[in-house]
Amino acid sequence: MAANPTDARPAPGHQMASRWAAVLRTPLGAAAAALLALVLLLAILAPVLWTRRANAIDVGASLEGPSSAHWLGTNTLGQDVFYQVLVATRLSVQLALAATAIGVATGLILGAAPLVLGARAGRVVTAVVNLAVAFPPLLLALFFAVIFGVGEVGALLAMGFATAPTFARLTRTLVARIAGLDYIAAARLAGVGRIRLLTRHVLPNIGEPLIVNATTAAGTALLSFAGLSFLGLGVQPPDYDWGLLLANGLDAIYTRPAAAVAPAAAVVLAGSAFNLFGEALALSLGVPEVPAAAGARGRGRRRRNDVARTAGPERVRGDDPGRADQPDDREVLLVEDLWVSFPDGSTPVRGVSFALGRGESVGVVGESGSGKTLTALAVARLLEEPARVRARRLRLAGQDLLAAASRAQRHFLGTSAGMVFQDPMTAFNPVKRVGRQLAEVAAEHQGMRQRQAMARAVQRLREVRIPAPERRARQFPHELSGGMRQRAMIGMAVMGSPALIIADEPTTALDIIAQRQVLRLLKSIQAEGDAALLFISHDITVVGQVCDRVLVMYAGRIVENLPTAELLSHARHPYTQALLAAVPSMATDRTRPLAVVPGRPADPARLPAGCAFAPRCPLADTRCASLDPPLTADGEGRQVACWHADRVAADPVLAVNRDG
Numbered sequence: 001m002a003a004n005p006t007d008a009r010p011a012p013g014h015q016m017a018s019r020w021a022a023v024l025r026t027p028l029g030a031a032a033a034a035l036l037a038l039v040l041l042l043a044i045l046a047p048v049l050w051t052r053r054a055n056a057i058d059v060g061a062s063l064e065g066p067s068s069a070h071w072l073g074t075n076t077l078g079q080d081v082f083y084q085v086l087v088a089t090r091l092s093v094q095l096a097l098a099a100t101a102i103g104v105a106t107g108l109i110l111g112a113a114p115l116v117l118g119a120r121a122g123r124v125v126t127a128v129v130n131l132a133v134a135f136p137p138l139l140l141a142l143f144f145a146v147i148f149g150v151g152e153v154g155a156l157l158a159m160g161f162a163t164a165p166t167f168a169r170l171t172r173t174l175v176a177r178i179a180g181l182d183y184i185a186a187a188r189l190a191g192v193g194r195i196r197l198l199t200r201h202v203l204p205n206i207g208e209p210l211i212v213n214a215t216t217a218a219g220t221a222l223l224s225f226a227g228l229s230f231l232g233l234g235v236q237p238p239d240y241d242w243g244l245l246l247a248n249g250l251d252a253i254y255t256r257p258a259a260a261v262a263p264a265a266a267v268v269l270a271g272s273a274f275n276l277f278g279e280a281l282a283l284s285l286g287v288p289e290v291p292a293a294a295g296a297r298g299r300g301r302r303r304r305n306d307v308a309r310t311a312g313p314e315r316v317r318g319d320d321p322g323r324a325d326q327p328d329d330r331e332v333l334l335v336e337d338l339w340v341s342f343p344d345g346s347t348p349v350r351g352v353s354f355a356l357g358r359g360e361s362v363g364v365v366g367e368s369g370s371g372k373t374l375t376a377l378a379v380a381r382l383l384e385e386p387a388r389v390r391a392r393r394l395r396l397a398g399q400d401l402l403a404a405a406s407r408a409q410r411h412f413l414g415t416s417a418g419m420v421f422q423d424p425m426t427a428f429n430p431v432k433r434v435g436r437q438l439a440e441v442a443a444e445h446q447g448m449r450q451r452q453a454m455a456r457a458v459q460r461l462r463e464v465r466i467p468a469p470e471r472r473a474r475q476f477p478h479e480l481s482g483g484m485r486q487r488a489m490i491g492m493a494v495m496g497s498p499a500l501i502i503a504d505e506p507t508t509a510l511d512i513i514a515q516r517q518v519l520r521l522l523k524s525i526q527a528e529g530d531a532a533l534l535f536i537s538h539d540i541t542v543v544g545q546v547c548d549r550v551l552v553m554y555a556g557r558i559v560e561n562l563p564t565a566e567l568l569s570h571a572r573h574p575y576t577q578a579l580l581a582a583v584p585s586m587a588t589d590r591t592r593p594l595a596v597v598p599g600r601p602a603d604p605a606r607l608p609a610g611c612a613f614a615p616r617c618p619l620a621d622t623r624c625a626s627l628d629p630p631l632t633a634d635g636e637g638r639q640v641a642c643w644h645a646d647r648v649a650a651d652p653v654l655a656v657n658r659d660g
């Protein structure tokens with residue numbers, strides 16, 4: 001097999017190194033880096049070379065002006081101001097960097113709180129951070145300086161904590177963006193704990209913007225620290241930094257201006273070096289330098305909140321959990337009366353019920369917003385607050401998923417269900433090698449050691465027909481082609497030999513050839529493992545190729561349930577007919593626009609009183625507009641929710657308004 005043309009692409013580590021090296025090739029980046037290097041060199045060498053000369057007391061030379069012996073004059077003790085400015089570089093830079101480190105670390109903890117602590121506690125932390133961000137950092141620093149007391153340590157803590165809210169907000173925004181991606185959902189489904197989720201999957205992907213912003217913040221901290229020392233709140237004699245030297249020099253600004261100008265110039269130069277370098281990094285790397293607006297959302301395409309805890313499903317009231325509750329041997333998934341709602345009043349999933357046995361495959365089909373993906377996410381317990389999940393029964397492989405979430409349940413879900421996401425690019429952590437990501441699942445759930453887990457990962461990659469699996473396992477996701485990534489994703493989903501595979505639009509991002517390969521693979525993997533397959537798609541033909549049975553969803557409800565083989569002959573719901581009519585065939589007249597389902601999908605927050613499809617249905621009458629039809633079985637293994645299903649059965653064309 002020919003090597004993948006993407007093989008030549010460098011790994012993320014190398015990519016990052018080359019991007020950072022590219023910063024140095026820009027004029028701004030080169031100038032800022034040179035200036036910064038000079039400042040850091042001085043910080044390292046000046047105290048070693050010139051401390052003795054800077055601290056030498058010569059009362060006979062007190063308060064002298066600039067001369068060849070003392071270029072910037074002397075202070076009251078006759079100490080050389082020029083050498084003091086040079087020596088003060090280390091303490092000034094050291095304190096600024098330490099304050100920034102405290103700010104970044106505290107900001108990281110606060111900003112990641114919603115992910116680690118859950119939505120409720122996270123909201124409290126976020127409110128406090130938002131309040132703190134409203135105050136200028138210098139004002140906060142003065143406030144904290146009063147609390148922590150006068151001196152280096154007090155000022156250091158004050159500056160660190162004053163910077164923290166900015167980093168907390170930045171971290172929260174970055175974490176929210178990452179937390180919406182599929183690989184985080186996959187890791188959560190695999191049972192990865194919150195702390196490991198943060199350290200292994202989130203932090204490595206937000207490091208770059210944090211470093212860029214920290215560089216700029218160090219420049220600001222340097223200026224602010226000088227301000228605190230200047231005000232007498234920072235460094236205390238006999239130590240000195242630029243702020244203190246500036247305060248001393250200012251006493252004789254009219255007679256010996258150089259003693260004040262020099263430390264001020266040093267502060268400005270060093271601060272500019274950090275700021276300019278941060279700016280050059282931001283420009284070159286495309287990283288937002290100013291923290292993004294709170295609450296920004298990432299590419300989490302369907303989760304309704306940013307970072308939140310899993311919305312635990314509740315049992316629908318009035319139900320007897322013991323009634324008819326014995327799963328038969330072949331049952332894998334039982335969903336009864338599943339509801340998903342949001343605080344805005346919308347109910348995108350309404351009373352969905354279905355069951356899946358071993359080796360069975362069920363396709364859930366419908367337009368965007370029909371509730372099919374939310375149904376799958378609710379089953380996998382991947383829905384987060386503020387989503388509210390209720391059901392009469394929700395059972396996977398004999399286990400009640402309505403029981404309170406626990407570590408054991410997460411472990412059970414991680415081994416019993418595997419999820420294949422739509423976009424394999426977002427389904428893998430971009431900075432971790434493919435093999436390690438697969439191995440993590442085995443290590444997490446089968447308690448395998450690293451070597452054993454990696455061997456299992458390679459075996460799975462081989463089973464999903466990835467050529468040279470040992471080599472591919474060592475590669476990063478971007479080094480695999482789209483089809484190969486999706487196959488690796490399937491490999492990851494079946495690492496734990498799950499009883500249920502949930503595939504959410506797994507072929508949408510692929511070309512037609514890769515699509516066919518992936519569908520075939522999914523089917524054969526399912527058949528080999530005798531697993532149940534819940535296949536989500538907007539494409540009724542794809543569902544027809546893969547599944548035994550089709551559930552057609554509209555406005556959060558199942559409106560038709562029938563065997564795939566009977567789709568063309570026995571579909572009786574006008575919506576199903578419209579979906580089928582929208583599929584082009586060999587007989588389709590290419591000169592006419594493709595048929596579409598007329599009208600717009602129903603808004604789950606504003607559903608009509610009767611049948612939700614009525615505004616788009618050519619058969620709608622007054623009964624349809626006032627009464628929602630129940631899902632009714634026909635006694636032959638089919639169900640439909642339509643008052644006029646018999647008319648559609650007699651003449652399907654009636655149900656389709658091709659001209660919309």
Ligand code: SF4
Pocket residue numbers: 573574575611612613614615617618619620621624629641642643644645
């Ligand atoms: S119940 Fe009425 S409006 Fe709804 S799909 Fe059937 S015919 Fe159309």
